[in-house]
Amino acid sequence: MSLKVEYCGVKMRNPIIAASATPTIGPMNLRRLDKAGAGSAVIKSVVFPVSKPGEPIQRYGKNPRPRFAVINKAGTGYDPALTAKDGYFTVFRYGERYPTPDEYAEGIRQLKKEIEMPIIASICAAPYKYDDWKKLAEIMQDAGSDAIELNMHCLPKIKHNQTDPGIVSAVKSVAKVPVICKLMADWEDPAEVGPKVVEAGADAITAIGTFGRPVLEIDAEKEEFLLQPAFGGMGGTWNRPVGLAWIARLSRAVNVPLSGVSGVSDWRDVVKYILVGATTVQVCGALYAKGYGLIGEMTNGIEGYMERHGYESLEDFRGKLLKDLKSEAQLVQDPPVKASIDKAKCVGCGKCVDSCFFTAISMKSKKAVVDQNACDGCGICTWICPVQAPKMTQVG
Ligand SMILES: Cc1cc2nc3c(=O)[nH]c(=O)nc-3n(C[C@H](O)[C@H](O)[C@H](O)COP(=O)(O)O)c2cc1C
Known part of the structure; x- marks a missing residue:
């Protein structure tokens, strides 16, 4: 069995x-990620430092501290036990510091002599500054990057907030290594924007990044904003369903390899992205919540999954679920299902009664009973019940 993969020409373990x-x-x-067994790493985006006239060069990004919070429960706290149980969590951040191109070029030159893992350089420049995009790409490829990922979060606002394929074609005009377009605008239609960036020359697509999204979180009791009193950014498992939908839709729309990103928290999420067509899968927020050791847990988990399913390679299950994916109009409406209650399991808590929006469930002799005529077959009671007493059965 092998986890090896070739992603737009870049070989990964x-x-x-x-x-x-x-x-x-x-x-x-990057050394730590190599040691932890990562297939590859996309470096923190490289940008040109900005400065005001007469001032020393500023790093792009401000420095309020603290700047990270991991949250997954009411009151904005964090409970690792919930995360371990696959509960959603979110990483908030402010004031990310961007390394300078020179710092990174030097680092990559050195690392290429030391580590096994291929390195993908992420670059980011301002809208329409195509020459800056090209210059950054040249610096990073000359330093030895195995591929370039375009951090497209700087969407040209003036162009109706749409991804600009011009950035891809500009970088492609100078690139000697594969160019990956990271899509960042989840309001776009993957079936439209995907083909546009491929036509512009993208060798692969990463989707969907959430970096540029302005977000807020509040501690209700303290009546305070979380971390800093300003809009921040976030990452984490909350956005996985969006990412999965993007990869599934891109899989149908384009013929280049895809890298799934957003909400990957454990090996199951890696498998999910592959099942809808991803060649590689990227993890970010979960590394803040769980540390670099997560990578080894993920590779072990995928191996276990492949063994159980009798798969020899990732190709054996890549895109396997796409054939089952239907439009809403194609979904079969009949035969209908209705809920019934296993009386032996029912503990009489009444939770299903309270959350049945069709008033189909009532209590009789401390047990839930479903009025079959009123039941909509929606299934919410099967999720709410603490002891799995309701079940759905086909009628007719
Ligand atoms: C603190 C922080 C900094 C980030 N910096 C970058 C960046 O420089 N370039 C980039 O393309 N994405 C950046 N991202 C976005 C991540 O690469 C990733 O797309 C996003 O967090 C979603 O993945 P996740 O759900 O695994 O966190 C950043 C995310 C976080 C939380």
Whole structure:
């Protein structure tokens, strides 16, 4: 059995890539990821430093501290036990620091002599500054990057907030290594934007990044904003269903390899992305919540899954679920299903009564009973019940 994968010409020992963010911010982080067994890493985006006239060069990004919070429960706290149980969580961040191109070029040059893992350089410049995009790509490929990922979160606002394929074609005009387009606008239609960036020359697509999304979280009791009193950014498992839908829709729309990103928290999520067509899968927020050791847990988990299913390679299940994916109009409406209650299991808590929106469930002799005529067959009671007493059965 092998987890090996070739992603737009870049050979990797497994499909797990550390996404561009703080866990990939410097050479030391890349060494740790190599040691942790990552397939690859996309370095924290490289940008040209900005400065105001007369001032020393500023790093792009401000420095309010603290700047990270991991949250997954009411009151904005974090419970690792919930995360371990596959509960959703979110990473908030402010003031991310961007390394300079020179720092990164030097680091990559050194690392290429030391580590096994291929390195993907993420670059980011301003809208329409195509020459800056080209210059950054040249610096990073000359330093030895195995591929370039375009951090397209700087969407040209003036162009109706749409991804600009011009960035891809500009970088392709100078690139000697594969160019990956990271799509960042989840309001776009993957079936439209995917083919556009491929036509512009993208060798692969990463989807869907959430970096540029302005978000807020509030501690209700303290009546305070979380971390800083300003809009921040986030990552984490909350966005996985969006990411999965993007990869499924891109799989149908384009013929280039895809990298699934958003909400990957354990090996199951890696498998989910592959089942809808991803060649590689990127993890970011979960590394803040669980540390670099997560990579080894993920590769072990995927191996266990492949063994149970008798798969020899990732190709054996890549895109396997796409054939089952239907439009809403194609979904079979009949035969209908209705809920019934296993009386032996029912503990009489009444939770299903309270959450049945069709008033179909009532209590009789401390047990739930379903009025079959009123039941809509919606299935919510099967999720709400703490002891799995309701079940859905076909009628007719
Ligand atoms: C603190 C932080 C910094 C990030 N910096 C970058 C970046 O420099 N370039 C980029 O393309 N994406 C960046 N991202 C976005 C991540 O690469 C990833 O697309 C996003 O967090 C979704 O993945 P997740 O759900 O696994 O967190 C950043 C995310 C976080 C949380």
